[in-house]
Structure formats: structure tokens, C-alpha cells
Amino acid sequence: xxxxxxxxxxxxxxxxxxxxxxxxxxxxxxxxxxxxxxxxxxxxxxxxxxxxxxxxxxxxxxxxxxxxxxxxxxxxxxxxxxxxxxxxxxxxxxxxxxxxxxxxxxxxxxxxxxxxxxxxxxxxxxxxxxxxxxxxxxxxxxxxxxxxxxxxxxxxxxxxxxxxxxxxxxxxxxxxxxxxxxxxxxxxxxxxxxxxxxxxxxxxxxxxxxxxxxxxxxxxxxxxxxxxxxxxxxxxxxxxxxxxxxxxxxxxxxxxxxxxxxxxxxxxxxxxxxxxxxxxxxxxxxxxxxxxxxxxxxxxxxxxxxxxxxxxxxxxxxxxxxxxxxxxxxxxxxxxxxxxxx
Amino acid sequence: xxxxxxxxxxxxxxxxxxxxxxxxxxxxxxxxxxxxxxxxxxxxxxxxxxxxxxxxxxxxxxxxxxxxxxxxxxxxxxxxxxxxxxxxxxxxxxxxxxxxxxxxxxxxxxxxxxxxxxxxxxxxxxxxxxxxxxxxxxxxxxxxxxxxxxxxxxxxxxxxxxxxxxxxxxxxxxxxxxxxxxxxxxxxxxxxxxxxxxxxxxxxxxxxxxxxxxxxxxxxxxxxxxxxxxxxxxxxxxxxxxxxxxxxxxxxxxxxxxxxxxxxxxxxxxxxxxxxxxxxxxxxxxxxxxxxxxxxxxxxxxxxxxxxxxxxxxxxxxxxxxxxxxxxxxxxxxxxxxxxxxxxxxxxxxxxxxxxxxxxxxxxxxxxxxxxxxxxxxxxxxxxxxxxxxxxxxxxxxx
Ligand SMILES: N[C@@H](CCC(=O)N[C@@H](CS)C(=O)NCC(=O)O)C(=O)O
Numbered sequence: 104x105x106x107x108x109x110x111x112x113x114x115x116x117x118x119x120x121x122x123x124x125x126x127x128x129x130x131x132x133x134x135x136x137x138x139x140x141x142x143x144x145x146x147x148x149x150x151x152x153x154x155x156x157x158x159x160x161x162x163x164x165x166x167x168x169x170x171x172x173x174x175x176x177x178x179x180x181x182x183x184x185x186x187x188x189x190x191x192x193x194x195x196x197x198x199x200x201x202x203x204x205x206x207x208x209x210x211x212x213x214x215x216x217x218x219x220x221x222x223x224x225x226x227x228x229x230x231x232x233x234x235x236x237x238x239x240x241x242x243x244x245x246x247x248x249x250x251x252x253x254x255x256x257x258x259x260x261x262x263x264x265x266x267x268x269x270x271x272x273x274x275x276x277x278x279x280x281x282x283x284x285x286x287x288x289x290x291x292x293x294x295x296x297x298x299x300x301x302x303x304x305x306x307x308x309x310x311x312x313x314x315x316x317x318x319x320x321x322x323x324x325x326x327x328x329x330x331x332x333x334x335x336x337x338x339x340x341x342x343x344x345x346x347x348x349x350x351x352x353x354x355x356x357x358x359x360x361x362x363x364x365x366x367x368x369x370x371x372x373x374x375x376x377x378x379x380x381x382x383x384x385x386x387x388x389x390x391x392x393x394x395x396x397x398x399x400x401x402x403x404x405x406x407x408x409x410x411x412x413x414x415x416x417x418x419x420x421x422x423x424x425x426x427x428x429x430x431x432x433x434x435x436x437x438x439x440x441x442x443x444x445x
Numbered sequence: 446x447x448x449x450x451x452x453x454x455x456x457x458x459x460x461x462x463x464x465x466x467x468x469x470x471x472x473x474x475x476x477x478x479x480x481x482x483x484x485x486x487x488x489x490x491x492x493x494x495x496x497x498x499x500x501x502x503x504x505x506x507x508x509x510x511x512x513x514x515x516x517x518x519x520x521x522x523x524x525x526x527x528x529x530x531x532x533x534x535x536x537x538x539x540x541x542x543x544x545x546x547x548x549x550x551x552x553x554x555x556x557x558x559x560x561x562x563x564x565x566x567x568x569x570x571x572x573x574x575x576x577x578x579x580x581x582x583x584x585x586x587x588x589x590x591x592x593x594x595x596x597x598x599x600x601x602x603x604x605x606x607x608x609x610x611x612x613x614x615x616x617x618x619x620x621x622x623x624x625x626x627x628x629x630x631x632x633x634x635x636x637x638x639x640x641x642x643x644x645x646x647x648x649x650x651x652x653x654x655x656x657x658x659x660x661x662x663x664x665x666x667x668x669x670x671x672x673x674x675x676x677x678x679x680x681x682x683x684x685x686x687x688x689x690x691x692x693x694x695x696x697x698x699x700x701x702x703x704x705x706x707x708x709x710x711x712x713x714x715x716x717x718x719x720x721x722x723x724x725x726x727x728x729x730x731x732x733x734x735x736x737x738x739x740x741x742x743x744x745x746x747x748x749x750x751x752x753x754x755x756x757x758x759x760x761x762x763x764x765x766x767x768x769x770x771x772x773x774x775x776x777x778x779x780x781x782x783x784x785x786x787x788x789x790x791x792x793x794x795x796x797x798x799x800x801x802x803x804x805x806x807x808x809x810x811x812x813x814x815x816x817x818x819x820x821x822x823x824x825x826x827x828x829x830x831x832x833x834x835x836x837x838x839x840x841x842x843x844x
Contacts, residue, residue: 187805188801188802188804188805191805191808192804192808192810195496195498195808195810196810211806212808214497215497215498215499215807215808216498216808217493217496217497217498217808218496237700245700246699247698247699247700247701247703248699248700248701249514249618249700249701251791254788254797254801254802254805255801255802255805255806259511259512259802260510260511260806262512263510263511263512263523263524264510266512266523267523267524273512274512274514274701275511275512275513275514276514276711276791277514277788277791277793277797277802278788278789278791279788279789279801283589283789286589286592286593287597287791290592290593290597290598290617291597291602291617292597292617292710292711292791294700333496334495334496334497335495335496335497
């Protein structure tokens with residue numbers, strides 16, 4: 104859009120004019136008193152406003168947890184909704200402190216965009232949804248199809264790879280936002296819609312007639328999604344990364360937002376370190392952090408599992424069963440694994 | 446003794462000599478600007494380097510990892526085509542929709558502007574309702590509205606295309622027409638040369654008709670003659686030469702039609718939205734231009750017995766042009782810039798595929814935004830230049 108274009112032009116000029124050394128994001132956030140967090144803002148289960156207007160989802164929780172750790176108050180977050188195309192420029196130019204917008208970790212992004220991926224808060228994969236009336240049973244039957252996709256995503260690239268690899272042709276229809284993509288599919292501008300699988304069910308449920316579309320069985324890619332920070336600020340990188348690790352470690356240690364009060368008397372050295380009662384964990388990252396930073400994050404936001412079940416788990420509209428999936432803890436057959444907090 | 450002017454100049458001290466001062470100031474200003482720009486450039490590159498971004502145009506030669514749907518003037522091939530080709534496709538699509546938009550909006554704008562001054566109350570009110578509706582609702586909403594609420598629901602899916610006859614089909618992918626393929630290259634060339642001759646001939650006919658009219662006042666019905674000639678002669682020629690071309694018709698494939706020529710749906714919706722929106726503004730310019738022509742002119746024509754329409758066409762509009770053209774140039778530029786809203790209908794203009802997708806995948810914000818800005822600048826200056834030239838001509842022929 105024109106507005107969007109002007110925005111990227113402004114962001115590009117921010118790269119031109121910003122001072123050479125502005126490494127201290129942690130200090131900036133603390134002196135500002137709010138964390139500015141880039142999210143999708145329109146993606147149920149990841150970041151979308153609830154009825155009261157509060158941003159909810161696993162991506163939003165990362166922002167809340169970082170704010171709790173860094174500022175002592177999880178509510179001190181300012182959310183900036185970003186489209187897939189805008190997000191990296193917004194982060195690189197300093198418009199947001201953290202980008203937590205279902206963003207896939209890839210080599211090119213890591214190496215050339217001036218950004219660093221911390222860790223993953225959701226492991227996804229790409230899939231297709233098609234009009235039921237077409238009678239398509241597999242992604243391999245999509246030769247020649249028109250496919251709605253969100254522009255500026257890995258989704259767009261994986262789809263290109265997949266069709267090329269299978270010697271098939273397709274016509275992409277690239278839109279800016281999720282609602283536009285859905286409207287395009289629903290209106291019949293395309294035969295199929297592709298996105299990260301976690302979203303397909305949600306998008307399908309938003310169709311006027313959900314039974315008119317079916318989700319195909321194939322998963323065509325790996326989409327490790329996680330929070331991203333600017334390159335060149337190691338303290339901030341460590342802060343965000345370890346807040347996420349702490350939420351995972353808390354789950355492993357059985358520490359949750361509801362029992363964290365009683366855990367303060369625990370003798371387990373691991374729990375003591377997590378709560379900041381032993382050793383210099385948070386302080387080790389930066390003297391500007393309070394040593395109970397992880398405790399604040401878990402207390403105010405919850406551990407990894409709590410956040411998952413609250414927003415994308417079986418009992419939510421997204422309804423993704425965690426048990427037995429890649430998103431389970433490593434000790435339960437999944438791949439979610441955090442290094443030791445010591 | 447009177448000093449010669451040159452000697453007079455030589456006596457002024459250098460620092461007060463206006464010519465010297467002008468040059469010095471300009472040199473200083475330009476040096477400051479260059480210095481400022483070099484600081485910006487240096488600062489930028491070091492900022493980016495610090496974040497691990499290398500700035501440059503190297504990415505242009507790399508293979509673009511994504512597909513582009515609508516590339517009517519370029520053979521874009523996924524896995525082979527490079528980023529510079531993405532730029533080319535983007536530029537082509539931007540220019541394509543802008544040119545069609547400018548012509549259509551001008552035509553519609555003139556009609557609206559004239560209707561707004563119609564002697565008929567109902568027509569006048571309807572035209573002003575048109576202008577108000579379009580000017581008071583933002584264009585992105587219009588585009589989305591035409592796309593999602595009007596054209597997508599109206600048109601059938603490719604499988605159930607509207608069959609318009611003569612190999613024309615209409616569906617949610619746009620309009621499909623037969624595609625002429627050359628059967629016999631010798632007769633085909635003769636065919637095209639004769640067609641060209643026809644056009645040139647009509648051109649001369651027009652000059653002759655005008656001369657004769659100026660000299661004798663006799664009117665030659667040029668428009669209807671030309672129309673008839675253009676409709677009949679090519680068909681006659683075509684069969685006389687034994688059908689040198691054959692037509693490839695669009696056929697239904699598994700999902701969409703293949704073959705034929707496709708006038709893309711996204712292109713159509715964007716073109717339509719830009720046209721009807723900009724026409725509202727051009728209509729206002731036309732109205733203002735017509736009102737600026739003194740009433741005496743049309744009254745004089747009327748008293749000579751000239752009717753309303755010929756008065757408008759022959760007396761009022763030629764004089765109104767000089768008022769209409771300058772603000773209309775800026776509407777043309779607006780239309781071109783507004784075409785950057787293309788992504789709403791998934792049309793692949795330069796902002797969508799180059800300043801959007803390519804930027805997102807390469808992170809080369811600076812070169813990409815600079816190129817895009819440069820392109821819009823060039824298009825704007827080019828459009829202004831052409832129209833200013835036209836404007837001058839119109840002004841000169843004014844009596
Ligand atoms: N994980 C992919 C895709 C991210 C993405 O943008 N997905 C879309 C569709 S699943 C989305 O989040 N849309 C939400 C929105 O537009 O707000 C990436 O990092 O490129």
C-alpha cells in the first residue's frame with residue numbers, strides 16, 4: 104500500500120540517520136519504561152486482541168515475559184502490528200525492540216538482514232487448504248492451481264520450491280495481510296490457500312462456510328518460529344533468549360505461575376537459580392537486570408507450557424494437541440529444549 | 446571620457462561582483478550538499494555493516510526465489526529469473542496499469558465534468574453524487590470493495606466461464622481472447638503492411654478533409670468513414686489473403702484456462718478502481734475549466750444557431766483546455782502513484798514485487814527504495830514533460 108510504502112521509505116531513512124552506536128537496547132527500554140514489540144496483531148493464538156482489546160497469544164506472551172523480566176511489569180508493552188513484508192525493516196531500523204511475529208528462522212534472514220534469532224516459541228510447518236468442490240486430495244494434485252499466499256513470507260518461497268521440485272506450475276496471488284488473503288481465497292480468486300499449518304485451521308474457521316474447504320495432509324516445510332532482535336547488541340540478544348529459555352526451564356522444573364510462590368522455599372538449586380535466590384543469573388546477563396527477572400516472567404506470564412495451552416492448546420479454538428507433537432518438551436518426545444540455567 | 450561597461454565591471458572588487466558571488470555561492474552550496482551526502486552515505490554503510498548488512502546491487506544478479514503470477518511482457522521463469530527481472534516486471538506492470546488508467550480516467554472524467562454542467566437537473570445531480578461519493582471515501586477501501594464485494598462475486602469461476610462468443614471468455618481470472626498466431630509469414634507480413642497503409646491513408650484523409658473544410662466549409666464525415674474502414678477492410682483483407690493468421694483459443698485446463706490472451710483480473714479491478722476514482726477529480730477539473738470560459742462565448746455560439754453539444758465541442762472545450770490541463774497532470778501523477786495500492790488485489794506492480802517481496806527477501810532496503818523512488822520520479826517527470834509540451838501547443842493555438 105502507499106502508506107506502507109511511505110512507511111518503509113521512512114524506515115529506510117532511519118537506517119540512514121540513526122547514530123552509529125546505539126547498542127544499548129536494554130537501557131533504552133528501561134529508561135523509556137515500555138517495551139516496543141512487533142507482532143502480527145491479527146493471528147489468533149499468536150497475537151490478536153481479545154474482546155477487551157488486550158493482545159493475546161504465544162507471540163504476545165514473549166513480549167509480556169520480556170517486559171516482566173526487564174521492567175518488572177508485564178503490562179508495560181506497546182504492541183506494533185507489522186505485516187510480513189514490513190517486519191524486518193521495522194526491527195533493523197529500531198522501530199521495535201523485539202520482533203515476535205511468527206517469524207521463521209532461515210539462514211538468509213539470519214545472515215543478511217542484520218537480525219538475530221533467539222530461540223523458538225513454536226515449531227510450525229507449511230500446509231495447503233483447498234476448495235472442497237475441486238476434489239483435490241493431495242498437494243501433488245495442485246499442478247496449475249492459483250494459490251493465495253501472504254507476500255513476504257517463507258510460505259511464498261517454500262511454495263515456489265515445492266512446485267519447482269515436483270515439476271508443477273502455479274499462479275501465486277500474493278496479498279499483504281491475512282484477512283486479504285482469506286478474502287481472496289473465499290471469493291474464488293484462487294483454488295488453494297497456503298500458510299503455516301497452525302493458521303490453516305483458524306483461517307478455515309473464519310470462512311463463511313468452513314465445510315467448503317479442506318486442509319491437505321502434506322506438510323511441505325520446517326517453520327521454526329521465534330522472537331528476533333537486532334544484530335550487534337549481545338546483551339539484549341541474551342536477555343530475550345534467556346527469558347524464553349527460562350520459561351522452558353520453568354516448565355521442566357514444574358514451576359508455574361500458580362505455584363511459584365510456594366517454590367521460593369524449594370531446596371532444588373535449579374529452582375533457586377531460576378527464581379534468582381542463588382547465583383547471579385539475570386545479573387550475569389546485565390547488571391541492569393534485577394536478579395529475579397526470570398521469576399517475574401514466569402510469575403506474571405507463566406511457563407512455556409502454560410502459554411501454549413492458554414493460546415494454541417487443545418482447549419483453545421486453535422486446538423493443537425501438544426502431547427506427542429514437536430512442540431512438546433524434549434523429555435516428552437518433542438524438540439523444545441533449553442540449555443541449563445546455571 | 447565614458448568608461449566602457451567592461452572596464453566598469455573590472456573595477457568592482459571581487460567580493461562585490463555579482464557574477465563572482467553567484468558562482469562562489471553555488472560552489473559552496475554544492476560542496477556542502479556533497480559533504481552532507483557523503484556523511485549520510487558513510488554513516489549508513491557503517492550502520493548497516495555493524496548489523497551485518499552489506500549494501501549494494503549484487504543481489505540484482507541473484508536468482509529470485511519466488512514466483513510472479515502476471516508477467517505479460519516478460520518471460521519470467523521461476524528458478525531462472527533474477528532479481529533485476531523482478532524489477533523489470535514490476536516496472537512494466539506499474540506502467541501498464543497507469544497508462545490504461547490515465548486514458549480511461551481522462552475519458553470518464555470529461556464525461557462526468559460535462560454532465561455536471563448539464564442543463565438536465567437529474568443528470569447534473571447524479572454526476573455530482575458520483576464526484577462526492579468517490580472523493581469522500583479513501584481509495585484503498587474502494588479497491589478492496591470492488592474486488593471482494595463486486596467483481597469476485599459477480600464473475601464465475603474458470604470452470605463455469607461466461608462464454609461471450611468468438612472465443613472470448615470471462616471469469617474470475619479475467620478476460621480471455623483468442624490469440625493470433627502466424628500461419629504463413631509471407632502473407633501475414635503483407636497483411637500487416639496493408640493494415641499499416643490503411644492507418645496512414647486514414648491519417649492523410651483526415652488532413653485533406655480538414656484542409657477542405659477550412660477552405661470551403663464543407664464537412665467530411667471522417668469519424669464514421671474511418672470507423673467503417675477499420676471494421677470492414679481488415680476482415681476483407683484477411684480473407685482475401687487466405688487467412689494468414691490462425692487463432693489460438695483459450696481452453697479450460699484443470700484449474701484455469703490456458704492459451705489465448707488473458708487480460709488479468711487483478712489488473713482489471715485495479716484499473717477500474719483507479720479509473721473511476723481519478724475520474725471524479727478530473728471531472729472537477731473539467732467543470733472548473735468549462736466554467737472559466739466566459740459565458741459570452743457559448744451565448745455567441747448559441748445565437749448563431751449552434752446547438753449545445755457542438756458548442757461545447759467546438760467553442761468551449763478548446764478554450765477550457767488551458768485551465769483543465771495543469772491540474773489534470775497532477776491527477777495523472779496521482780493515479781500512477783496510487784497504482785502502488787496494487788497488492789490489495791494481488792496485482793504485481795513495482796511496490797508489491799520489488800519494494801515489497803524482493804526487499805523482504807534481500808534486506809536491501811536502501812538500494813531498493815532508492816530505485817523505486819527514482820522510478821516514480823522518472824514516471825512523474827516524464828508524464829509532466831509530455832503534458833506540458835501538449836499544454837504549450839494548446840495554448841499557442843488559442844485565439
Ligand atoms: N512463518 C512465515 C510466515 C509468517 C506469516 O506472516 N504468516 C501469515 C499467514 S500464516 C501471517 O502471519 N499473517 C498474519 C497477519 O497478516 O497479521 C515467515 O516467517 O515468513
